[in-house]
Amino acid sequence: MSHWPFVAAGLALALILFARRWRDPLPLLLLPLGSATIFVAAWQLTCELMKYELLQADGSVRIIEVFPTPWQMLVGMRQPVVDGTLLRYSIASVFRVACGFVLATLVGVPLGLWAGWSLRASQAINPLIQALRPISPIAWIPLAVLWFGVKDGAAVFLIFISAFFPIVTGALTAVRTIPLVYVRTAQNFGLAGFELFRRVVFPACMPQIITSLRLALGIAWMVIVAAEMIAVESGLGYLIMDSRNANNYDRVVGAMVSIGIIGVLLDLLMRRLERLDEVRWGFSKT
Amino acid sequence: MTSPGRHDRQLAAGRATPAANGATPRVVLSGLGKVFTRGRKSLSVLEGIDLTVQAGEFLCLLGPSGCGKSTLLNIIGGFEPPTTGSVTIDGLPVTGPDPRRVFVFQEYGVFPWASVWDNVALGLRDRPADEQRRIISHYIGLVGLQGFERTYPAELSGGMKQRVAVARALAVSPDIIFMDEPLGALDSLTRLQMRSELLRIWQEERPTVLFVTHDVDEALQLGERIVVMTARPGRIADVVDVALPHPRDLGSTEYGSAKNSLYELLGVRHSI
Numbered sequence: 001m002s003h004w005p006f007v008a009a010g011l012a013l014a015l016i017l018f019a020r021r022w023r024d025p026l027p028l029l030l031l032p033l034g035s036a037t038i039f040v041a042a043w044q045l046t047c048e049l050m051k052y053e054l055l056q057a058d059g060s061v062r063i064i065e066v067f068p069t070p071w072q073m074l075v076g077m078r079q080p081v082v083d084g085t086l087l088r089y090s091i092a093s094v095f096r097v098a099c100g101f102v103l104a105t106l107v108g109v110p111l112g113l114w115a116g117w118s119l120r121a122s123q124a125i126n127p128l129i130q131a132l133r134p135i136s137p138i139a140w141i142p143l144a145v146l147w148f149g150v151k152d153g154a155a156v157f158l159i160f161i162s163a164f165f166p167i168v169t170g171a172l173t174a175v176r177t178i179p180l181v182y183v184r185t186a187q188n189f190g191l192a193g194f195e196l197f198r199r200v201v202f203p204a205c206m207p208q209i210i211t212s213l214r215l216a217l218g219i220a221w222m223v224i225v226a227a228e229m230i231a232v233e234s235g236l237g238y239l240i241m242d243s244r245n246a247n248n249y250d251r252v253v254g255a256m257v258s259i260g261i262i263g264v265l266l267d268l269l270m271r272r273l274e275r276l277d278e279v280r281w282g283f284s285k286t
Numbered sequence: 287m288t289s290p291g292r293h294d295r296q297l298a299a300g301r302a303t304p305a306a307n308g309a310t311p312r313v314v315l316s317g318l319g320k321v322f323t324r325g326r327k328s329l330s331v332l333e334g335i336d337l338t339v340q341a342g343e344f345l346c347l348l349g350p351s352g353c354g355k356s357t358l359l360n361i362i363g364g365f366e367p368p369t370t371g372s373v374t375i376d377g378l379p380v381t382g383p384d385p386r387r388v389f390v391f392q393e394y395g396v397f398p399w400a401s402v403w404d405n406v407a408l409g410l411r412d413r414p415a416d417e418q419r420r421i422i423s424h425y426i427g428l429v430g431l432q433g434f435e436r437t438y439p440a441e442l443s444g445g446m447k448q449r450v451a452v453a454r455a456l457a458v459s460p461d462i463i464f465m466d467e468p469l470g471a472l473d474s475l476t477r478l479q480m481r482s483e484l485l486r487i488w489q490e491e492r493p494t495v496l497f498v499t500h501d502v503d504e505a506l507q508l509g510e511r512i513v514v515m516t517a518r519p520g521r522i523a524d525v526v527d528v529a530l531p532h533p534r535d536l537g538s539t540e541y542g543s544a545k546n547s548l549y550e551l552l553g554v555r556h557s558i
Contacts, residue, residue: 184365185395189409189458190385199408203399281398281440 005070009041040070068250073257076250080239090262093228093235096152097220097266100159104216108164109209112171117201122172129168137162137223145231154231155224162223163216170212174205207274207282214270221263236262312462312494313339313362318371320357330519331357335371337513337522341461344488344495346505349515350552355498356466358520362496363389363464375462385409388455392467394447396439396454402426403435405450409458425453428487445476449483456487462494469504481507485532502548506541507534514551523551 012034047069054062068076080086115122115129137158148154178201186200228237236259243251274283318335321328331354339345347355360366362373364382373380375387388409389395396405406425410418426435429449439447448468455463469477485508488495499505505512512526526548530540549555 179393181391181393181395182397184383184389185391185397185408187365188363188383188385188387188389190383191408195411200397203397206399277401277438278399281438 005037005041005044009038012037012041044069068253072250073253076248077254077258080251080254085239086258089235089239090258092232093224093237094262094266096155096227096232096235097159097217097224099152100156101163101217101220103156104160104163104167104220105213108167108216109171112168112209113175113197113201113205115168116172116175116205117197126172129165133165133169137219138226141227141230144227148231150232152232155227155235158223158227158231159220163220166212166216166219167209170215171205171209174208174212175201177208178204203278206279210270210273210279210282213273214267217266217270218263221259221266225259310341311338312341312343312376313337313496314374315362316372318358318361318368318373320354320361320366321369332361332368333519333521335520335522337525339494339496341494342492344485344497344508344510346509346512347496347498347515348502348505348509348512348548348552349500349520350517351500353515353517354520355500355515359389359464359466359496359498363387385458386460387462387464388458388460389464389466390448390451390455390468392470394439394444394451394471396447396450398439401436401438402431402442402450405439406454406457408454421457425457428456428490429453429483443476444472445480448472448480452484452487456491456493459491460493462496465495465497467498467500470499477504482533484508489532502545502552503536506545506548507536512548514548526551 015030015034047065047067050066052064054064056062065072077086080089111125115125140158140161141154144154144157148157182200182204186196191199224235225237225240228235229241232238236255239255240252243249243255274280315335315337318332319330320332321330323329335358347358349355357366361368362375362380364380364384364387383389397408400408403422403426406422407418410421413421423432423435426432429452431446431449431453434442434446439450442450448471451468469480472480481504497505497508499508506528509528512528514523514526515521516523526544528544530538530544534541
């Protein structure tokens with residue numbers, strides 16, 4: 001029963017080794033699926049190796065598994081999928097991240113652009129930002145709960161904290177690294193003030209800002225799990241903590257996998273921004 | 287004193303007393319020097335530059351790398367102040383960059399976030415829409431980029447990007463075009479082609495062109511006059527009149543001997 005992952009992994013490995021002979025685009029999808037299959041097989045193998053037998057007081061032997069297999073995880077996730085808990089918790093997590101992330105963008109991008117452009121502004125606020133930045137968002141949890149209670153507000157606040165610093169630093173650096181030739185061209189053609197900002201500074205910074213937004217969303221998605229373990233009573237982070245307390249490690253791992261999949265989807269969404277005509281120049285030369 | 291340029295230009299035109307050859311001085315540099323200081327170190331890059339550029343002239347600034355020719359262009363263009371001496375354009379001291387005096391940079395300065403059309407439109411923001419359309423399509427046509435109006439610079443070759451920069455500069459009908467090694471990043475064939483296009487456009491529009499290059503052939507093919515500069519600190523070694531009419535025969539003996547004398551002025555042996 002537990003041989004199927006290894007057969008699949010062998011096939012996947014063969015596929016990867018021979019893939020370069022094929023020229024059609026099929027391997028583009030098959031390759032990541034193949035490596036995922038190998039990963040699942042390695043996971044299964046780890047479970048087999050970590051299994052040990054425990055001699056119980058009554059003389060019977062009990063098999064102790066320290067880590068759920070892929071199959072056990074799927075079985076364990078059936079109930080939260082069927083009763084809608086998984087969907088509800090996923091939406092709760094994504095909603096909190098979206099709120100905190102949008103707030104951080106609305107505050108962080110203008111602040112970073114301003115600080116990057118004005119030397120005085122950056123002298124005033126940059127040291128403060130750089131001093132607050134190394135404080136882990138996790139360290140804010142006690143204060144967040146104190147201020148907002150065990151509610152959405154606490155999680156949104158923590159997401160704001162975690163996304164704000166990468167965004168503001170990214171926007172600031174973007175302005176600082178605008179090539180001189182663009183600024184000089186703009187000045188040469190008489191652009192000044194708001195028009196200079198709208199036509200040159202902002203578009204020149206867009207690719208770097210988008211990259212920092214992507215980075216910030218990744219961090220936010222990691223922090224939401226930690227935040228939900230303590231600061232609220234729903235969401236995927238709460239699902240992990242709740243399953244652990246129920247000694248249901250199948251569900252713990254299932255929640256982890258769900259977090260990974262949603263994380264990939266969020267990142268794919270952000271990457272779509274990179275294809276806009278106005279910013280494509282900053283991401284590829286083709 | 288907010289916008290002195292246009293007013294003065296009319297004045298200058300009104301009192302212009304053409305010299306014997308009919309030329310009007312446009313740019314006058316006198317005793318110009320530039321010293322860069324960083325901490326306690328100071329570096330003199332330009333010394334004692336005296337030069338008059340006539341209106342409508344194609345003038346090349348030729349010199350080795352690091353001789354301060356780009357710095358000189360930046361000073362005339364108003365991006366940097368001189369340490370000593372003065373720059374006047376049409377009789378007025380230069381105080382900053384001005385849309386009537388436009389730069390074409392080696393790195394193009396074409397905005398990658400805007401289409402070819404929007405790039406050329408940069409200097410025409412205050413014109414009525416139909417006039418904008420007319421001017422933009424005229425200059426896109428002049429540099430041979432019809433059909434690329436909606437294209438973004440990332441999809442253009444280096445030569446085409448430089449054409450966009452030239453069209454954008456010409457679109458504002460500037461008095462002076464500053465070119466800072468504009469063809470330096472192009473391959474030699476494209477460079478040759480762009481030179482003849484530049485000449486064609488210059489002969490059609492007759493702007494004053496100040497063209498910085500370190501390439502002897504380029505200076506000799508383009509310039510009416512060539513200002514040869516020495517290595518740091520940059521001084522004017524000589525100003526050479528190129529008496530050859532366009533189109534210039536690059537294989538002629540006159541061309542060859544003019545080239546040899548330029549190499550001599552630069553202090554390098556021509557034959558290898």
